[in-house]
Amino acid sequence: MAEAIARDLGHTAFSAGTHPPEDRGVAPNALIVLEEISIDISGLHPKSVDLVDPESFDKIISMGCGVSCPALPIDEDWGLEDPLGGGIEDYRITRDEIRSRVSAIIDIGTDA
Helix, strand or coil, X not given: CXXXXXXXXXXXXXXXXXXXXCCCCCXXXXXXXXXXXXXXXXXXXXXXXXXXXXXXXXXXXEEECCCCCCCCCCCEEEEECCCCCCCXXXXXXXXXXXXXXXXXXXXXXXHC
């Protein structure tokens, strides 16, 4: 969700996980809640943090979810709960929190 939301708000973004479910695709509830707010979901697929080139991004943010990424220089950890396995409302809450935080990054960037 973070990648799609960040792109929708004008960022270049790449979202990845420590154990991406490549055989299952993106969680169906994640796709549903993104479509609810008209965010383009085309091309979304699980990716590994092993594919992240830290030099390609201004900021690397961890969603939290109880994992660590020792190979990546994390600039910020949002400590969000992973909605995986939860109901649609859990995904909406996470989506809205991500959107709020990414929007705040944009606001800070335009104030400088």
